[in-house]
Amino acid sequence: MRRILFWFLLGGLLGTGGGFALGVFFFPYIFPPPVANQQVADRAAQTVLGTGTFVHADPSDPIHWGRGSVSVLRDAAGGRIVYLEKDFEVGPGPDYRVYLVAHPAPRAKDDVRAAFIDLGGLAAFKGSQIYAIPEGVDLAAQGSVVIWCRAFAQLISPATIARVP
Numbered sequence: 001m002r003r004i005l006f007w008f009l010l011g012g013l014l015g016t017g018g019g020f021a022l023g024v025f026f027f028p029y030i031f032p033p034p035v036a037n038q039q040v041a042d043r044a045a046q047t048v049l050g051t052g053t054f055v056h057a058d059p060s061d062p063i064h065w066g067r068g069s070v071s072v073l074r075d076a077a078g079g080r081i082v083y084l085e086k087d088f089e090v091g092p093g094p095d096y097r098v099y100l101v102a103h104p105a106p107r108a109k110d111d112v113r114a115a116f117i118d119l120g121g122l123a124a125f126k127g128s129q130i131y132a133i134p135e136g137v138d139l140a141a142q143g144s145v146v147i148w149c150r151a152f153a154q155l156i157s158p159a160t161i162a163r164v165p
Contacts, residue, residue, distance in 0.1 A: 036127035040083055046073040049080070052145060052159035054088065057107050066090040066157020070145050072133075080133040082119060082145055089126040095151035096122035098131050104143030106158045112146055113153075122147060 040046055054066040068088030074080050082098065090096065099116040106112050119131040133139070147156040 036084075036124035036129045037086070038123070038128050038130045040073065040081070040130065042075075045076050047075075048072070048164045049074055049139060050161040050163045052161045054090070054145075054147070054157040054159040057155050057158055063091055064093070064149070064154055064156045066147050066159075070159045070161075072139065072145075072161060080137075080139065082131040082133060084127075084129040084131075086128040088128065090122070090147050090157055092125045093149050093152075093154075093156065095149060096125075096156060097148045097150050098122055098129075099146045099148050100133070100137065100139075100142040101144045101146045101158070102141055105160050106144055106146060106155065109153060109155050112148060112155055112158075116146070116148075117142070 048071055050072040052070045054068050054070065056065045056067070058064065066089065069085035070088070071083045071085065072080065073083055082100070084098075098119040098121075099112065100119060101112050101117075102115040103111040117134070117137055119133065123129045142161070144158050144160045146158045148154070149156055
């Protein structure tokens with residue numbers, strides 16, 4: 001009788017833990033956030049500091065991918081932003097963050113872990129989005145914008161920033 005109770009409790013614990021883990025993994029696929037459509041106010045008044053294109057960091061990985069354009073802009077008041085353009089899209093997942101990374105072309109996790117600035121959580125898997133760059137950040141020392149999965153420490157998609165003269 002004790003043996004049956006042991007296996008019953010063990011199965012219940014493993015089933016609950018496995019179900020929770022699968023729920024965390026599949027939640028973004030089942031209930032994705034709506035497409036973002038944030039617009040930069042008065043785009044003509046913005047100075048383009050740099051541009052880039054998100055790439056598939058590891059083509060052998062069909063789950064972690066990204067594409068689309070990104071711009072680094074400065075407004076008339078001197079504020080700086082990272083603007084994910086309307087063609088931006090990444091494969092869904094949990095706890096995605098937008099990072100500024102010193103490495104100019106990160107393709108591995110260690111390229112990102114060395115030095116990054118967290119700009120905040122990704123608002124949507126698709127569409128235009130705005131992220132403020134904190135004051136005091138030296139943009140010359142930042143080589144790329146990266147979409148990073150904090151929950152699994154996974155590089156999703158990097159974009160090397162080409163400076164605009």
